[in-house]
Amino acid sequence: MKFVAFERAKQGTGASRRLRHTGRTPGIVYGGTVEPSLIELDHNALWHALKKEAFHSSILDMELNGKSNQVLLRDVQMHPYKPLVLHIDFQRVDANTKLHMKVPLHYSGEENSPAIKDKSLVNHIVTELEISCLPKDLPEFIAVDLSKLTKGASLHLKDITLPKGVTAVTHGKTNPVLVAAVAPAGEEEAAPAAEAAPAADAKAAPAKAAPAKAPAKK
Missing domain, CATH: 2.170.120.20 (Ribosomal protein L25, C-terminal domain)
Known part of the structure; x- marks a missing residue:
């Protein structure tokens, strides 16, 4: 999957809040041999991409400053109740590292x-x-x-x-x-009940009456 990211000049809580008000999502790309890069993405495009399974489990092609970077999605911070992505993290992929x-x-x-x-x-x-x-x-x-x-x-x-x-x-x-x-x-409950039934019947069966004694002769 491919997506486009843009460099983010400012950081901090206030700058990120203003960025979200313009329909952008702040993020970061880290890993590899270069320094982490602050990025921003179009929120609507990102929202739809996050609904796709492949975006979470496959290597992504991120275009940044006209160059293609292979990255993995590592973390997404969502608003507790609004349909809003607050922040997103990506990790650069090294072909020789597991x-x-x-x-x-x-x-x-x-x-x-x-x-x-x-x-x-x-x-x-x-x-x-x-x-x-x-x-x-x-x-x-x-x-x-x-x-x-x-x-x-x-x-x-x-x-x-x-x-x-x-x-x-x-x-x-x-x-x-x-x-x-x-x-x-x-079915699981019926099996033990069926096994218990014969035992219960045996206990409930009345005892056989003792044979009556013949009257004593006078």
Whole structure:
């Protein structure tokens, strides 16, 4: 994705507030071997770009002073209740330095899985995955096929194939669960109830009456 940024001459709270009143968003670009650059962007164009998934998870081409710079979106500060971007941060990309990024997981095939046919509930526990890779290997998303997911089964990180050159960053969790297929709540409750019923019936069954004694002979 491409976007245009402009140099920002002034900084500070007052200058940023005046900039926002003119329909611009203040920002900064840092990283690499050069000093950080203060920038400003058109707010409306930025607002629409932020709605696109690729703007958050892929390498962006930023045009600044007629030159193209490869950057990553690193931080966005939003107004607490207004549809307003207060500030935005970008990081320059070095082709030889590995990136740490969160990329979305795109699940597919769920509707054709045995789990859905058995009326299971499929829970997407993880929707994005933190990865490490060189810029050239950065995927926009990671595709995960759920067409073989069965009732009661879980899909773990080691069950999926990551793109070439990409490794997952799990922060100590060796093999986290990504997806779980569980039985509906009513079905889970019915099973223990069915098991308990015979025991309850046994306790409730009346004791057999003792045989009547024959009257004593006079």
